[in-house]
Amino acid sequence: MLTAMHQWESLCEGAGAEALTALLPDILKTKRWFGGKARRIKAVSIVESVAVSTGTATMRLLLVRVEYSDGTSETYQMPVTAAFGSEAIRLQETAPQAVLAPLTVRSDSGEEQGILYDALWNPALSRRLFEAIGQGEQFHGTAGTAAATPTKAFRELVDVAYPQDPTVLKAEQSNTSLSCGGQVILKFYRRLEEGMNPDLEIGRHLTAVRFPCVPPIAGAIEYRRTSGDPMTLALLQQFIRNDGDAWQQSLHAVDQFMVRTAGDLYREAAPPGRGRPLLDLAREEYLPVARELLGGYVQSAECLGRRTAELHLALSQIEDDPAFTPEGLTSAYRHERYVTMAASAEQTMALLKERVAQLSPKGQTEARRLFDLKPALDRTFRAFRDLERPVSLIRCHGDYHLGQVLSTGSDFVIIDFEGEPARSLASRRRKHPPMLDVAGMVRSFHYAPFAFLAGKRTGLAVAAQGIPGESVLWAQFWSDWASVAFLKAYLGIASATKFWPKEERDVRVLFDVCLVEKAIYELGYELNNRPDWVEIPLHGLVDLLEMAGSERA
Ligand SMILES: Nc1ncnc2c1ncn2[C@@H]1O[C@H](COP(=O)(O)OP(=O)(O)O)[C@@H](O)[C@H]1O
Numbered sequence: 017m018l019t020a021m022h023q024w025e026s027l028c029e030g031a032g033a034e035a036l037t038a039l040l041p042d043i044l045k046t047k048r049w050f051g052g053k054a055r056r057i058k059a060v061s062i063v064e065s066v067a068v069s070t071g072t073a074t075m076r077l078l079l080v081r082v083e084y085s086d087g088t089s090e091t092y093q094m095p096v097t098a099a100f101g102s103e104a105i106r107l108q109e110t111a112p113q114a115v116l117a118p119l120t121v122r123s124d125s126g127e128e129q130g131i132l133y134d135a136l137w138n139p140a141l142s143r144r145l146f147e148a149i150g151q152g153e154q155f156h157g158t159a160g161t162a163a164a165t166p167t168k169a170f171r172e173l174v175d176v177a178y179p180q181d182p183t184v185l186k187a188e189q190s191n192t193s194l195s196c197g198g199q200v201i202l203k204f205y206r207r208l209e210e211g212m213n214p215d216l217e218i219g220r221h222l223t224a225v226r227f228p229c230v231p232p233i234a235g236a237i238e239y240r241r242t243s244g245d246p247m248t249l250a251l252l253q254q255f256i257r258n259d260g261d262a263w264q265q266s267l268h269a270v271d272q273f274m275v276r277t278a279g280d281l282y283r284e285a286a287p288p289g290r291g292r293p294l295l296d297l298a299r300e301e302y303l304p305v306a307r308e309l310l311g312g313y314v315q316s317a318e319c320l321g322r323r324t325a326e327l328h329l330a331l332s333q334i335e336d337d338p339a340f341t342p343e344g345l346t347s348a349y350r351h352e353r354y355v356t357m358a359a360s361a362e363q364t365m366a367l368l369k370e371r372v373a374q375l376s377p378k379g380q381t382e383a384r385r386l387f388d389l390k391p392a393l394d395r396t397f398r399a400f401r402d403l404e405r406p407v408s409l410i411r412c413h414g415d416y417h418l419g420q421v422l423s424t425g426s427d428f429v430i431i432d433f434e435g436e437p438a439r440s441l442a443s444r445r446r447k448h449p450p451m452l453d454v455a456g457m458v459r460s461f462h463y464a465p466f467a468f469l470a471g472k473r474t475g476l477a478v479a480a481q482g483i484p485g486e487s488v489l490w491a492q493f494w495s496d497w498a499s500v501a502f503l504k505a506y507l508g509i510a511s512a513t514k515f516w517p518k519e520e521r522d523v524r525v526l527f528d529v530c531l532v533e534k535a536i537y538e539l540g541y542e543l544n545n546r547p548d549w550v551e552i553p554l555h556g557l558v559d560l561l562e563m564a565g566s567e568r569a
C-alpha cells in the first residue's frame with residue numbers, strides 16, 4: 017500500500033518517491049514488459065518525472081532506473097496516474113494488468129482510497145499524447161523535456177479530431193501499443209536507451225521514400241536533455257488493417273498441409289528425402305509434390321521473399337544518412353563478430369547444460385548431440401571469420417521472423433524494426449549482411465511446423481512429451497519447401513543487387529553462419545523466456561550442424 021501526502025503526484029518526486037521506489041521491484045516483476053524478471057534488483061530510482069495534464073487529469077511519465085546486483089542497469093518508461101473511489105474499483109475489475117498499487121492520499125480533510133495505475137489505460141490522458149504529436153507539444157520534466165513531433169506524413173495519416181478514444185492493444189508484446197480508431201497506433205517503448213530507436217530511425221526513412229510495405233510513421237515522442245542523445249519514448253504509425261500476422265497464417269497452412277499428408281496417397285509414404293542444400297533447391301524447379309502439398313502457401317512465401325528483397329534494396333539505397341550507407345565487411349568486423357558469436361554460443365551451451373534435466377528424454381538426447389557437434393559449430397564460425405572477399409553490410413530488420421509481418425490478405429506489411437530485444441541499442445543499430453534477415457525468416461519457417469507439432473497452436477506444452485516423432489519428417493519437408501519458395505523469390509531480386517555477394521561460396525558461408533547464429537540466439541531466448549519452447553530451436557540447431565557436416569563429407 018502506498019501513502020501520499022496531499023496529492024498522489026508527491027509519490028513521483030523528492031522524499032515522497034521513497035515509498036514508491038521501495039515497492040517498484042515487486043511491481044516491475046509482475047509486468048509483461050519488464051525484461052529483468054530473472055535478475056536480482058539492487059535498487060530502483062525515479063530519474064525523471066514529466067507531467068502531462070488534460071486540465072482535469074494528470075499523468076507522470078516516469079523514467080525508472082533499475083540497478084542489478086551484477087552492476088548493470090536499465091531504464092524503463094512508466095506513465096502513471098491515479099484513480100479513486102468507484103473509478104478505482106472499475107479499473108481493478110476491467111484492467112487488472114494496469115494496476116500498480118493500492119493508494120491512500122492523506123490531507124487535512126481526511127483520507128482518500130484509490131489506486132496508482134498505468135496511465136496508458138486512461139483514455140483521456142492517452143488521447144492527450146496522441147494529440148500532442150499533431151500539435152508538436154513539449155512537456156517539461158525535472159531534467160529534460162518530452163518533445164512530441166509530427167512527421168510530414170502526419171496530415172495524410174491522422175484525423176486530428178480522433179473520433180474515438182485510444183485503446184491498449186491486447187497483442188502479446190514487449191512494449192505497450194495503443195490503437196486509435198483503427199487509424200493510427202502509438203507504441204510506447206518500455207526499456208529505454210540513449211539514441212534513436214531503430215524502429216523510428218528506419219521507419220522515418222522508409223516513410224520518406226514511401227516504401228509501400230511498412231507502416232508510414234506519423235510522429236514520435238522523444239526525451240531530450242541538454243547533454244546526451246535523445247531517447248525515443250513513443251512512435252506513432254499508421255494502423256494496418258490485417259487478417260493476422262504471417263505466423264498465424266503459417267500455422268494455419270501447416271495444419272492444412274498435415275491434413276494433406278495424411279490423405280490416402282501419402283499415408284504410407286515417407287516424404288521425399290533431404291540432403292540437398294536449400295540454396296541449390298531454390299535455383300531449380302519445384303519438386304511437384306512440394307508444390308502440391310504446400311498449396312497456396314508457396315505463393316505466400318514467394319511474396320514474402322520478394323517483399324524482403326525490396327526492403328533490403330530500399331534500406332541499401334537511403335542516401336542522406338551515413339547510418340544507412342552500405343559498407344564492406346572488414347576483417348576487423350569478421351574477427352569481432354567471430355569472437356562475439358563464439359562467446360554467445362559458449363554462454364548458451366552452458367545455460368543448456370544447467371537446464372538439460374528439464375527437457376524431455378528426446379530433448380536430452382538432442383542436447384547431448386549438440387554438445388558433440390561443437391567442432392561443426394566452430395567450423396561454421398571459422399568459415400565466416402576467414403572469408404576473403406568483400407561482402408556488403410547494410411541496415412537490416414534485425415529481428416526478422418513470421419510474427420513481424422502483418423498479412424493484408426494478398427500482401428504483407430513488415431513491422432517492428434527495433435531489433436532483437438535483449439541486445440543493446442548500439443548493436444541493434446549496426447549494419448549486417450542482409451543474409452541475417454533471410455536466415456531469421458528461414459528459421460521461422462522451421463519454427464512454424466515444429467511449433468504446430470508441439471501443440472503451440474492449442475497452447476499444449478511440449479516439455480513433458482517432446483516433439484512427436486512420426487510427423488517430424490513431414491514438418492521438415494514443409495520447413496524446407498517454404499524456405500525454398502521464400503529464397504527463390506528473394507534471390508530472384510537480391511542476387512542482381514550490389515549488396516549481394518558475387519561468389520556463390522560466400523553466399524553459402526553467410527547463409528550457414530547466419531542460420532546457426534540465429535538458432536543459438538533462439539535457444540538462449542527460449543531458455544530465458546519460454547522454457548517449454550526450447551526443443552524447437554534445439555532440434556533446428558542440431559539439424560543445421562548435422563546437415564552442414566553431411567554437405568562437407
Ligand atoms: N502498424 C500496425 N498496424 C496494426 N497492428 C500493428 C501495427 N504494429 C503492430 N501491430 C500489432 O501489435 C503487435 C505488437 O507490435 P510490435 O511492434 O511487434 O510490438 P513489440 O515490439 O512490443 O513486440 C503486432 O504483433 C501486431 O499485432
Ligand SMILES: O=P(O)(O)O[C@H]1O[C@H](CO)[C@@H](O[C@H]2O[C@H](CO)[C@@H](O)[C@H](O)[C@H]2O)[C@H](O)[C@H]1O
Nearest residue numbers: 190263415417418419436437459460463538541
Ligand atoms: O517479436 P519480438 O521482438 O518480441 O522477438 C522475440 O520474441 C519472438 C517470439 O515471440 C522470438 O521469435 C521466435 O519465436 C517465433 C514464434 O513465436 C518464431 O517465429 C521465430 O522464428 C523465433 O525466432 C524472437 O526470436 C525474439 O527476438
